[in-house]
Structure formats: structure tokens, C-alpha cells
Amino acid sequence: MAATKPVLYSSWISSCSYRVRIALNLKGVEYEYRAVAWNDPDYEKINPIKYVPALQDGDVLVSDSLAIILYLEDKYPQRPLLPQDLKKKALNLQIANIVCSSIQPLQCYAVVGLVNGKLGSDESLQIVHHYIDKGFRAIEKLLEGCDTEFSTGDEVQLADVFLAPQIHAGVTRFQTDMSKYPHLERFYKAYMEIPAFQVTCPENQPDAPSS
Numbered sequence: 001m002a003a004t005k006p007v008l009y010s011s012w013i014s015s016c017s018y019r020v021r022i023a024l025n026l027k028g029v030e031y032e033y034r035a036v037a038w039n040d041p042d043y044e045k046i047n048p049i050k051y052v053p054a055l056q057d058g059d060v061l062v063s064d065s066l067a068i069i070l071y072l073e074d075k076y077p078q079r080p081l082l083p084q085d086l087k088k089k090a091l092n093l094q095i096a097n098i099v100c101s102s103i104q105p106l107q108c109y110a111v112v113g114l115v116n117g118k119l120g121s122d123e124s125l126q127i128v129h130h131y132i133d134k135g136f137r138a139i140e141k142l143l144e145g146c147d148t149e150f151s152t153g154d155e156v157q158l159a160d161v162f163l164a165p166q167i168h169a170g171v172t173r174f175q176t177d178m179s180k181y182p183h184l185e186r187f188y189k190a191y192m193e194i195p196a197f198q199v200t201c202p203e204n205q206p207d208a209p210s211s
Contacts, residue, residue, distance in 0.1 A: 003058075004058065005030050005031050005032050006024075006029065006031045006032070006055055006056060006057040006058075007031065007032045007034050007055070007056040007057075008020060008021065008024065008031045008032065008033055008034065008053060008054075008055055009034050009036050009043065009046055009047070009052055009053055009054040009055070009056075010033055010034065010035060010036065010052055010053050010205070010207075011035065011036050011038075011052045011053075011207065012035070012202045012203075012205035012206075012207045012208040013202055013208075014052050014053065014202075015104060015165035015166055015168070015169045016051070016052060016053055016064075016065040016100070016104065016165075017052050017053040017065070018164075018165035018168070018200060018201070018202060019065045019069065019100075019161050019162055019165050020053045020055065020065050020068050020069060020072075021200035021205075022161045022164065022165070022196055022197055022200050023068075023069045023072050023081060023161050024072065025195075025196035025199060025200055026079050026081070026156065026161070026196045027072060027076045027078055027079045027081075028076075028078060028079065029072070029076050031055075033205070033206060035205075035206060035207035036052050046061070046063075047063040049063070051063065051064075053065055053068060054068075055068045055071070055072075057071075057075065060075075065100060066096060066097075066100055069081065069158065069161065073158075081156075081157050081158040081161060082157065082158050083152070083153065083157060088152050088153065088157075091142065091152055091159065092152050092157050092158040092159040093158070094142065095139055095142065095151060095152075095158075095159035095162060095163065096158050096159055096161075096162040098135050098138055098139055099135065099162040099163065099166045100162060102131070102134070102135050102138075103131050103132055103134075103135035103136075103166055104166060106127075106131040107127075107128045107131050107132060107169075107174075111124065111128070125174065125175075128174050129174065129176070132166075132170050132174065132176055133180075135166075136170075136176075136180075136181045136184055137181070139151075139163070139181075139183075139184065140181050140182075140183055140184065143183045146183055149190060150187055150190060150191075151163060151183070151187055156191075156194065156196075160187065160191065163184065163187060163188075163191075164187075164188065164191040164197055167184055167187075167188045167191075168188070168201065168202070171188070172202075
């Protein structure tokens with residue numbers, strides 16, 4: 001009997017979901033895409049905190065993009081995303097954590113504030129720009145002198161899987177001026193040439209708006 005495909009609970013606009021889609025595609029793992037609507041009450045049964053993404057892989061249910069990707073790294077070791085070199089591995093984890101702890105959730109606070117009417121559009125965008133700029137400047141500093149094709153080497157690794165969705169959101173949603181971050185701007189152009197990044201882009205997902 002054929003193995004059941006993993007199920008990814010995702011939302012097209014979620015950069016956290018985008019990270020996991022990239023990882024699955026890089027590793028060549030076929031999966032079922034299951035779109036989660038905003039405030040879907042049934043989704044709480046899958047993930048009690050009600051955030052996307054979540055991954056159901058057989059009897060294993062994992063939520064949170066970093067936890068999912070580290071699970072995938074162990075379960076599907078083909079095309080590893082973390083290098084064996086401890087220094088490079090630590091740098092990958094540090095960059096991933098800057099994105100998922102110090103940029104995206106704080107940026108999301110401002111977006112939710114706008115949706116809920118607690119913040120005006122100008123104030124919301126200022127908060128988003130503040131946290132994106134703070135995080136991107138820190139990453140640029142960490143990568144000072146970098147001359148590799150991608151952030152931590154000449155192959156896509158974990159840091160790139162986290163950087164690409166955050167840069168994409170900055171460019172397409174928040175009018176981020178990437179010329180201030182030359183390394184990240186260069187990496188982003190390279191990412192967008194890779195099929196695994198193209199096919200998983202938010203606008204290419206089945207639940208994305210048609211226009």
C-alpha cells in the first residue's frame with residue numbers, strides 16, 4: 001500500500017507556511033496542501049494555538065515552522081538544510097531565529113493591529129518597517145564580507161529557507177527598500193531563480209486570490 005502523503009495546513013499569505021513549502025520542495029517530499037481560512041474554528045483541533053503552518057505526517061503532528069523543518073530534516077535527510085560544520089550550522093540557526101522570533105511575529109503584531117482597528121495604516125507600517133529594518137541590519141552585520149552565492153554557502157541552507165519568505169513579504173507587502181541590505185537583495189534575486197522557491201511563492205498557492 002502506498003504511503004500517505006504528509007498534509008500541510010497552510011495559508012497562501014503566511015511567510016511561516018512559505019518556509020515549510022520551500023523545505024518540502026527542496027527535499028522532494030510530495031504533500032497535500034490544505035488551506036486554512038482565517039479564524040477557522042475546526043483548525044484549533046489540529047493546532048490549539050491556531051497558527052499556520054502545521055504538518056500531519058502519518059501519526060506525527062507538528063506545528064511551528066522551525067519545529068516542522070527540523071522534523072523534516074531528520075525524517076527526510078535527503079537534501080540536508082543544515083551543514084555538518086558547527087560554526088555554519090550555528091549561523092544558520094541564528095539567522096532563522098532572527099527571522100522567526102525577532103522580525104515576523106513583531107511585524108505580525110502590527111498587521112493584526114491594523115486589521116483589528118487598533119492601529120492606523122501609517123502607524124502599522126512604521127512598526128513593520130522598524131522590525132524588518134532592525135532584523136535585516138543585524139543579519140547584514142552577521143554576513144559582513146559574505147561572497148558566497150547564498151547566505152551561508154553556495155547551496156541553499158536553512159537560513160535561506162527563512163530569509164526568502166521574509167524578504168518576499170517585505171518587497172511585495174511592506175514596500176521594503178532592499179537596496180539598504182545589499183547581501184539580502186542579492187540572495188533574494190538568486191532565490192527567485194530557483195524552482196523550489198518559485199512554485200511555493202504565496203501568489204502561486206491554490207488559496208491565493210485570483211487577482
